[in-house]
Amino acid sequence: MSNEEIGKSRRKFIKKAATVGSLLVTTSLFTPFNAVVYAVERPKDPSKTWWGYGIDIEKCIGCGRCANACKTENNIPKQPFYFRTWVEQYTIKNDGTVKVESPNGGIDGFVQSVPPEDIFKAFFVPKLCNHCYKSPCVQACPVGATYETPDGVVMVDETYCIGCRYCVQACPYGCRYINPAKNVADKCTLCYHRISKGKTTACVEVCPTHARILGNLNDPKSPLVKFMKEHTCLVLKPHLNTGSKCFYNALSGEVR
Amino acid sequence: MPPQLKRLIPLFAIFIFLFLAARSFLVPKSFGEQGHYRFNSIAENKEKAMIYAGKEACDDCHSDRIQEMETDLHKGISCETCHGPGSAHIANPDSIKPMIPKGRDFCGMCHSLNPSRSKLVHQVDLKEHNVTENCIECHNPHLPCQMKK
The missing domain is CATH 1.20.5 (Single alpha-helices involved in coiled-coils or other helix-helix interfaces)
Structure with missing residues (x-):
């Protein structure tokens, strides 16, 4: 050539x-x-609902009525370790170590096992599904049995779930479990059967101190938006970029 | 047309047809309407029955009690927080009565002494405070500031 x-x-x-x-x-x-495939976008139309949740740690007294009401409302087996929502007692000792307890999810109440003179700070942290809008659990489901509704609630299609447990592992907040009766993944539905009828969730209904707030993030007048304006709110594990919509007031760095 | 294609094209057509036929049977109705999930599942989740009726439902019959409670420290607490779920009672008001918690442990869930609890809640040491008696023998749970004796 x-x-x-x-x-x-x-x-x-x-x-x-x-x-x-x-x-x-x-x-x-x-x-x-875009690495996030199944995310649902927040509706731009302000008349549409975009559910979020608020928790005021300063107000929580650890009575565990929320965890109890959740189990009753959603027919969750009573034996321990299956919770859609539960309460954790955080005790930060004077030496800096952190003790986290949640006996039976807090349903039977809490006892402080650390002597008062050793306690630097102690508080309760209620937990539930964060209803992330870039949910790791929805990304992980191989069959499309878990999804985000257009109004921002993460739910499970129990007739379609194959019980592979991928989502249980994928959730960084430990909010999923396998329902032992149905052998499918189960989680907080934000009481979708209640909130779609204009009622509030069972846990918000029974909370005696109003430490739990359900609200529409798209409505500037909703109690949740007011709560977020008045307090410095944080989400759990923000570095994971899950798009969590569960906002905590007075969240300490020790909370995982 | 080369003979290889003559044989392969119908074979592929059959495969594609079988795939589409199997897919139409296997993919459930309403799958993919709004996203990678069965859209009807949302409606199914909505249909579930409510066990907790909500305070507004209690207000239909017991508004006097609710107004009475608004005058004291336990204001704003839902009836079902202590009395348990009320939907069954609303369906059969005469035969099904809501729970009336009586034990010390129940009141203690909010009021037992615990450094983790907010100081805004009155707390008592259940191991020392009138150990033999139930709280509601002296305290009125609807009007906690009023003593029964």
Whole structure:
């Protein structure tokens, strides 16, 4: 091959490569790469609902009525370790160590096992599904049995779940479990059967100190938006970018 | 047309047809309407029965009690916090009565002495305070500031 011919074929190659490259760049502009596949976007229409949840740690007294009401409302087996919502008692000792207790999810109440003189700070942290809008559990489901509703509630389709437990592992907040009676994944539905009829969730209904707040994040007048305005609210594990919609007031760094 | 294609094209057509046929049977109704899930599942989740009726439902018959409670420290607490779920009672008001908690342990869930609890809640040491008696023998749970004796 003469030098001239090599020059021609090289030019041809560069032209082709440039066309393909520019095509790739332009198409990627139309559909930008997104690692989060099944996320539901917050509705732009302010009249549509976008459910969120607030927890005021300062108000929680650890009575565990929420965990009890949740089990009753949603027919969850009474034996321990299956909770849609539960309460944890955090005790930060003077030496800096942290003790976390949750006997039977708090349903039978709490006893402080650390002597008062050793306690630096102690408080209760209620936990439940954070209803993330970029949920790791929804991403992990191989069959599409768990999903985010258009109004921002993460739910399980129990007739379609195959019980593979991927979502139980994927949830960084430990909010899922396998229902021993049905052998499918189960979790907080934010009492969808109640909130869609205008009622509040069972846990919010029974909370005696109003430490739990359910609200529509799209409604500027909702109690949740008011709560978030008045307090410095944080979500659990923000570095995981799960899009959690469960906002805690007075959340200490020790809480995991 | 080369003979390879002549044989492969009908074979592939059969495969694609079988795949589409199997898919139409296996994919449930309403799957994919709004996303990668069965849309009817939302309606099914909505249908579940409510066990807790809500304070507004109690207010239909017992508004006097609720108004009475608003005058004292236990204001704002839902009836079902202590009395348990009320839907069954509303369906059969005469035969099914809500629970009336009587034990010391029940009141202690909120009021037993615990450094973790907010100081805004009155707390007592259940091991020392009138150990033999139930709380409601002296205290009126609806009007906690009023003593019965």
